[in-house]
Amino acid sequence: MDRNFTRALALVLESEGGWSDKKADPGGATMKGVTLANFRRYVKPDAGKADLKKISDAQVATVYRRFYWDAVAGAELPDGIDYAVFDFAVNSGPGRAAKYLQAVLGVAQDGRIGPATLAAARAKPAGVVIDTLCDARLAFLERLPTWPTFGKGWGARVASVRAEALLISAQPAVPSQPSLRSPEPDVAPSAVAASRGHGVPPATPSAPPAKAAGIFALVALVLGSAAAWFAHLPCHLLGAFCQ
CATH class of the missing domain: 1.20.5 (Single alpha-helices involved in coiled-coils or other helix-helix interfaces)
Structure with missing residues (x-):
């Protein structure tokens, strides 16, 4: 669901980390999971590595939404399944993530999530789809020649995605999610404490x-x-x- 985009993006960014430019990584130079190629495609056509290092939060969100979230119809997938497919897409490409989801659902694997795929996703228990998809994703990663180098991190990532996706399926995000790292409202400390139920003794009740x-x-x-x-x-x- 689209209401889960902010929550899903925050989780993805925790896995992606900051700057990376390892020769063994087929994605090449990345910042917060955004490759230089995608940064040039959606933000700045003539960008260099120095520009990528200074990418803003808004630019990060733009790239992830356009290249990954929209590509796997994240706004229309059921709660929890949306995040599991989204993270898979970021890690291994939208087309592959879509095909693996379709294989789990038993529909045609054309790599495009349309009405038939969405209907099948809604017809099955989200927990079953999430577990089966994460199993298939892990099996795919284990077959890659780069598994000895990145396998430990990939395995931990899939385990985390599974747990968080199952949590989202049980507790969907509130539609009006704030932006990443939104600041505390500018109110008096006593008012904040009262709203959270901490630090302020209850008032003495008056007689009925x-x-x-x-x-x-x-x-x-x-x-x-x-x-x-x-x-x-x-x-x-x-x-x-x-x-």
Whole structure:
């Protein structure tokens, strides 16, 4: 679902890290998972490595949305499945991620997530799809010649994606998700603490209206009885005069 994009992107960026320019990595130079080729494609056509190193958060989000999220129809996939496919796409390409999802769902593997794929994804339990997709993804990575170099990190990533995707499927994101690392609202500390239920003792509850009315009635009765007794004091002292 599109409401999960911010949450999914934050998780992907935790796995992607910062600057990387390893010869063994087929993706080449990357910053926060954005390759130089994609940076040139979506942000700055004549960009160099120095430009890529200074990529902004907004530019990162633009690349990930256009090249990966939209490519796998992340806005239309069920909660949790959207993140699992999205991360797979970032790590191994949108086309491959789509085909593996289609294989799991038992539909034609054309690498394009359309109505048939979406209908099949919605018809199966999200947890089953996520688990099966992560198993297939891990098996694919283990067959790669670069597994000895990157296998430990890839394995940990797939395990993390599985756990987070299952969590998202059970607890979808709120539609109005804030941007990454949004600052704390500019309010007084006491107000923040009160909103979170920490650091501020609860207020002493006032007596319910009905209870208060009962107390007042009792007091009035006592006072009335006392007044009546004093009014008849001569009778109490000299009973004969009150016959």
